[in-house]
Amino acid sequence: MRAKTNPIVIYTIEASTIKKIVVVDLFFGTGIYYAAKIISASVMIGMISSIAGTEGVKRFQKRKNRDRKLVK
Secondary structure (H helix, E strand, O other): OOOOOOOOOOOOOOHHHHHHHHHHHHHHHHHHHHHHHHHHOOHHHHHHHHHHHHHHHHHHHHHHHHHOOOOO
């Protein structure tokens, strides 16, 4: 009877990717939260705006990177 070999999977994450996530989530999220909270005087609206705003920024970045073409 042969023993099954389980392959080891290693994922690598670039430091620049981690920095982008931190900048978008912390800085943009916090800024959008406080702006919405000041405008509406509601914590709930601030939280929802923060979530929606950071997701919008992430989707915009993905679309921008997808549309970028190499020029020779």
